[in-house]
Amino acid sequence: MRITGITTNDVRFPTSLQSDGSDAMHPDPDYSAAYVTLHTDGAHEGHGLTFTIGRGNELCVAAIESLAPIVVGRDTDDLFADLGSFWRAITGDSQLRWVGPHKGVIHLATTAIVNAVWDLRARSADQALWQLLCSLSPTEIVDLVDWTYLADYCDPGAARERLEELAPGRAGRIATLTAGGYPAYTTTPGWLGYDDDTLVELSRRALDEGFVGIKYKVGADLARDRHRLALARDTIGADVLLMTDANQRWGVNQAIAWVNELAEFDLHWIEEPTHPDDVLGHAAIARAVAPVRVATGEMAANQLVFKQLLQADAIGIAQIDSCRLGGVNEVVATLLLAAHADVPVCPHAGGVGLCQYVQHLAAFDVVAVSGTTEGRMTETANHLHEHFVESIDLHGGRYWPSTAPGYSVELRPESIAEFEFATGSYWSHR
Amino acid sequence: MRITGITTNDVRFPTSLQSDGSDAMHPDPDYSAAYVTLHTDGAHEGHGLTFTIGRGNELCVAAIESLAPIVVGRDTDDLFADLGSFWRAITGDSQLRWVGPHKGVIHLATTAIVNAVWDLRARSADQALWQLLCSLSPTEIVDLVDWTYLADYCDPGAARERLEELAPGRAGRIATLTAGGYPAYTTTPGWLGYDDDTLVELSRRALDEGFVGIKYKVGADLARDRHRLALARDTIGADVLLMTDANQRWGVNQAIAWVNELAEFDLHWIEEPTHPDDVLGHAAIARAVAPVRVATGEMAANQLVFKQLLQADAIGIAQIDSCRLGGVNEVVATLLLAAHADVPVCPHAGGVGLCQYVQHLAAFDVVAVSGTTEGRMTETANHLHEHFVESIDLHGGRYWPSTAPGYSVELRPESIAEFEFATGSYWSHR
Secondary structure (H helix, E strand, O other): OEEEEEEEEEEEOOHHHHOOOOOOOOOOOOOEEEEEEEEEOOOOOEEEEEEEOOOOHHHHHHHHHHHHHHOOOOEHHHHHHOHHHHHHHHHOOOOHHHHOOOOHHHHHHHHHHHHHHHHHHHHHOOOEHHHHHHOOOHHHHHOOOOOOOOOOOOOHHHHHHHHHHHHHHHHHHHHHHHHHOEEEEEOHHHOOOOOHHHHHHHHHHHHHHOOOEEEEEOOOOHHHHHHHHHHHHHHHOOOOEEEEEOOOOOOHHHHHHHHHHHHHHOEEEEEOOOOOOOHHHHHHHHHHHOOOEEEEOOOOOOHHHHHHHHHOOOOOEEOOOOOOOOOHHHHHHHHHHHHHHOOOEOOOOOOOOHHHHHHHHHHHHHHHHOOOOOOOOEEEOOOOHHHEOOOOOEEOOEEOOOOOOEOOOOEOHHHHHHHEOOOOHHHHOO | OEEEEEEEEEEEOOHHHHOOOOOOOOOOOOOEEEEEEEEEOOOOOEEEEEEEOOOOHHHHHHHHHHHHHHOOOOEHHHHHHOHHHHHHHHHOOOOHHHHOOOOHHHHHHHHHHHHHHHHHHHHHOOOEHHHHHHOOOHHHHHOOOOOOOOOOOOOHHHHHHHHHHHHHHHHHHHHHHHHHOEEEEEOHHHOOOOOHHHHHHHHHHHHHHOOOEEEEEOOOOHHHHHHHHHHHHHHHOOOOEEEEEOOOOOOHHHHHHHHHHHHHHOEEEEEOOOOOOOHHHHHHHHHHHOOOEEEEOOOOOOHHHHHHHHHOOOOOEEOOEOOOOOOHHHHHHHHHHHHHHOOOEOOEOOOOOHHHHHHHHHHHHHHHHOOOOOOOOEEEOOOOHHHEOOOOOEEOOEEOOOOOOEOOOOEOHHHHHHHEOOOOHHHHOO
């Protein structure tokens, strides 16, 4: 089979109209996907996307097209046999790496293509992506990773040994996962734009649905944060995990002061307390707000940032992002680094497509890499799932990983026709 | 005066044909500019560019167009009166920041626009950019910077006090600079693609021209590096500064081992020994290769990375990049941080347009921020200067800062007509 061409779509959903997804730094997101389809001369197509919040999505689409020559024309047998080399090739183009490297628009676009290749491989193997990953040997998994800039922290041999130790238990953990699902938490009640009644009503509903925790946005106004968190804690009781998320609003010293003002509400974590590039800032905050954990990752540019966050003891929770990291290969690298550091991974989700992706990543983590769900849960949010051909199965407050072949982000053709920007039926009427 | 519109150009020079600019990671660069012209209803236009090495330039051009609505329509009196607020606006767009933030394509594009605004302001004031900056009060300078994520390391009040202490000496230092120029070093003899004869011949020529130092690319082959550096040291003698540049080729441990194998050639610095995002890696290398200094910055994504490099004692030399940093405002921030840390700034140049820019930045640094040229020199390379309307004055191994109004990156119309990609006369014949 050969990859014969690609199609891209700039798909945007008008979520800003309902304040869905509003936070202290992003008051008006239109959840969007830079979407790619890999065409082949065989029986399957590959689908991938990267997530943005509106303007700028066109840049990711353009970058996918700039990267396309690296994948179009490839024989899939050769490609699938060494996806580690493919990842180094697509992230190492001698001219394109200048506009990264490994960050921003070019890396977000890389994600969409890398994940489309993985989708194609999983479909070709008639396996869900997580099942495919769980069928790889420890050596095959380690070889997916570019260790050049990681080996000073985590030796690839040590990573392989860890995977080998856990390999005999994979089948048992797959059975447990299939029978019991994977724990989830929700951000749906916590958007900053919601009024008190909505916060209380949606929090109650989240409890009824069985989530293990709820996350609330903070950071715009301290008095209002205290009011909302008091209301939230009153509503959910003392035993449900309450997380907070400042979406980078604060400087380091302000973060420390603000979080300590909220500590009485028993925060399980504070997420993105400051700029995502500030590793040493996160470390200073972590020391000053303990036992509240610092969590970050949805805007951690690449595996290098995670390596340093772990080296500096800056995070108690690693929030891998399925679109910000450069596709499956870099997610695998980051899961291995986090396991090495014994820091739990709680994937970032929500947006559009992230829940579709992370069901696979969390499943692979528990089965093959960390071997446990202890201290782990995956984010979710209740919108836009209907646009996918195979929407996630989320019930009882848990993810039930898909067993349909692929990586689960194929969009419904009618959703593309409606929300393609700006020619789709929705946007062309605006 | 009002900004009425913008024009963009994707300009690429075929430098890969001569191995100009070749290094261990970028063997075939086509030095390129994503170029912007701000049109007004007044007497002046503003010109700015960002530098790339070929493919990917189209993405920076597209990103300039995505950012254009933030600047088009603005009244220049309002704009120039508070360029700090403008910088926060253009780097903080609630949707576009998702595809950064403050890094990669969107930040490179931001640079071009921010610098075009500064060019317009300087032309309107009938001053060279460096003269304009040197005419600002300490408070005006400090107010150009977004301190949100910097203040935990360097307090804006302390930065202002430093500027105030140096203010009385500005006029004297301007006179010294105008009479004696600013020290420079060259990378022209050191490209990895050059053979031995070319290396020796160009090194001799650099000595004749009066440069204080020469930089050689390393990192692809240890035996060849030792051969080339022995040849270089033989040619230039013991007293001329010899710098090396690995362009991110190594992991941390490999960097330490390799640099120690080269130490006998008395390296003034090792530049980009590993991935530009790896602050803690640079710190480990710096500790292990002292007294060889670690230098980096041409791919440091933003002021946050510089803050941490300085906090971690990871660099002995701060190489600000006039295009990678988000324009004049973020350069000013980084100069203030480096002065706070007492680390010399040696601007990255070469490429296309960088020499044009940095003559202004080095001049501002010595006059108003650091107050000295001790340990400082600006990079240069001998190509592509002829494409600018006001080409740099570089002689006697020194920069002689321009006094023509503006920021000096206006391209000659005939150069655009020839090298616009792919419709210009050069490319349309390929």
